[in-house]
Amino acid sequence: MTEDFLHRIRHKGLRERVVSAEQAASLIHDGMVLGMSGFTRAGEAKAVPMALAERARQNPMKVTLMTGASLGNDLDKTMAEAQLLSRRIPFMSDPALRRAINAGEVMYIDQHLSETVEQLRTCQLPPVDIAIIEAVAITEQGGILPTTSVGNSASFALLAEKVIVEINLSQSEQLEGLHDIYIPTYRPTRTPIPVVSAESRVGFPFIPVPPERIAAIVISTKLDSSSTVQEPDEETRAIAGHLTDFLKNEVAHSRLPSHLQPLQAGIGTIANAVLHGFIDSPFHDLTMYSEVLQDSTFDLMDAGKMVFASGSSITLSAPKYAEVMARFQDYKPKLILRPQEISNHPEVVRRLGLICINTALEFDIYGNVNSTHVMGTNMMNGIGGSGDFARNAFLSVFVTKSLAKGGRISSVVPMVSHVDHTEHDVDILVTEQGLADLRGLAPRERARVIIRNCVAPEWRPALEDYLGRALVRGGHTPHLLEEALSWHDRLRRTGSMRPE
């Protein structure tokens, strides 16, 4: 490695702290709590966790790992396989780690993404021993310039005993100035968070850490992993179409302006497809106040539809990444990356009046949503930011395809096997079949609209039959408790929800 990284450590006194990833990892001891950068495969520390996993394979050790959200470069997999993790907070999406969590080998604390650092700050979670933060550079004063995500990095760095900085030479120095680091003030004198629009800049462009707390600096060069979002297909295009039509109608009835209200979209293929759908819509001057800025954000900017986007990370496909970085100076004035506490903060979400589009694993005939648990027991990913957004949204939209596993599973069920979002927090449900507008409806009314509009035709009679028999028994939310979860139980036993 040449020394051409030195200009990225502008605080000259810190240059002597450059060590190898292995040396930095040796600061970490068995039982420690680590706070690591990284949010949906963007901006995670890469070299030190890899070195630590390698060490754990030789000499077994366990740590509690907190991050922003999921990690790229198979780091969750590598650490899980090295049996390094005793506890993982607050989000993950790796199959190997998921397996370990569902086997009870790793204790996973699934949290609303805005809440982790709040709980850390008030000592309701164990304190972070070491923060490991990927950076573009360190400023003259020792401030850390994050890379493609902010996540929980700022609070981890500020609260940790020691900080390890990974300067990633593959992350462009153009990223400097993109970030807006604001930390809520301490109670009892906490003041309002001054964000009043997606464009509001209210904090520092770097994480202001006292330089003496930076214990080690590691140089890395590995790129972020590309996003795994798939192209829109016929069904996701239909979902986008239903939602666009609905929003057009809201505009026509003056319930929304033609630039809508700031958009939030969850991670993944369906939400990305829905945003893509806006390219051919009549809406314009759109803004985004979200967690993850995906390909669709930049496609909307390219199409002249979106004027500003605020998020906590940029997670792109490989071709889009190349395209965006090639003319990043054009995009930069239209972008802000914030701590996830702020991108997801109930206060700001409610103030701005977001239109929130998140993905459901399944929902039930009354509009309760399961975002996390397969068959009510096995963790898929975690609730992520969906709770932060859905509860406080102007419009809380959940999307899913009506069928899964080649039609063996109906995504609309009598009763969800796990509740992440209650009917109180769900305004609009959309599948490729259609859209259910649940605003102002009682449960019995919701059930009729959901079954009529969202369910695949082959499952409709069974749900109508269930509802009909439940209505005979009565109640505000009529159910047949002895049968409510039988579809899931059948799926568990036979691999299909279809009657045996």
Add this chain to the structure above:
Amino acid sequence: MTEDFLHRIRHKGLRERVVSAEQAASLIHDGMVLGMSGFTRAGEAKAVPMALAERARQNPMKVTLMTGASLGNDLDKTMAEAQLLSRRIPFMSDPALRRAINAGEVMYIDQHLSETVEQLRTCQLPPVDIAIIEAVAITEQGGILPTTSVGNSASFALLAEKVIVEINLSQSEQLEGLHDIYIPTYRPTRTPIPVVSAESRVGFPFIPVPPERIAAIVISTKLDSSSTVQEPDEETRAIAGHLTDFLKNEVAHSRLPSHLQPLQAGIGTIANAVLHGFIDSPFHDLTMYSEVLQDSTFDLMDAGKMVFASGSSITLSAPKYAEVMARFQDYKPKLILRPQEISNHPEVVRRLGLICINTALEFDIYGNVNSTHVMGTNMMNGIGGSGDFARNAFLSVFVTKSLAKGGRISSVVPMVSHVDHTEHDVDILVTEQGLADLRGLAPRERARVIIRNCVAPEWRPALEDYLGRALVRGGHTPHLLEEALSWHDRLRRTGSMRPE
């Protein structure tokens, strides 16, 4: 009736609008949407709804009724029995109305109490035709001075086509100056809500309605109904003791100051008993930022323990009401009543860092809470403000007795039959058996702590057995779906959760 009410209508031009309750009710037509004052039996309009119910008994008609929360003076009962209500929003607690809701005769929209006026303002609920607001007086400018509650009155009055004011001569004029009416500004230029402590006064002391919109004024004299809160018993005292001990320990570990953080307590006997428990605690200089100020608030002030209380209503027992009104000038500097949108606002709840104590109907071994549905189907009261508070609390506490119906029901079950609060929003569970601190625990860990600390001894083996068998099957949240709701089904069939 003498004319000694005239000084309560300070805007002289409005004095000619005084009419009888029947005349005022004649402004209301079949199919209208009414927005009425009233929050937990306090400050509801009394004469006009009674006259309207009488009329509906003669000539059937239907209206949509929105209020702050539940009504006193058996108004919900009277209106339900007169078959006047087609739709009821957002809270109720009357047995007759409950029966009509569970029979599907009244469509009940159960909402987070901070959200109703937000949805009204943005035209996501049908517009209010007529607001009916109880008042102490009307100011010189035509402003409405509310009585013992604010609830949704301010927004109803501001948004309605016409306003009927009920001046209640039994409500003391001393109440003037108690209220702080702040309405969030319109989007997209909405600014932060400036409340930074329980004591913050940020609005008007009256509801600023243009006098020409006041269509009728009715004089009434009926008192608020007294609260139905029962005296603490051995079990509620035990719950209070466990929670006090827990908070003492938090103070001892410097996670809380000795004045704690502002308290919120739900409506009802258990929450009231818990607050009473603080009288003999070492905590001092307590403040409250809650919905309903009950007897316990004033008892804590009398004991020199509480220095300030902010709420949306004052709902007292008959003796306490007499006592408080007799020396109201002493209490007034320590009290504010706010719109429920502000008393329950996620922004303020999170900013102030509330300790929130709400009542569960039942909870499950993983910490999900059911606040509303008996056997997953029949509505009890509605979610009220518990969701506004629990999601954004510094500490979210749910309390319940471990047994109901003479031990035939365990309040701790394998899986709740309805979810109002997910495990993500529940930090602490307390029964008379003990307290479960769930912070930072994964579901498998939560289950062990809950079963050990909160379950009645006679139900513990059955829950341990369930958990043990579910763990064999595995998962992040292990369940036996074919059995998860069997306790409730048995209760439905046999009147007891006990094995047949």
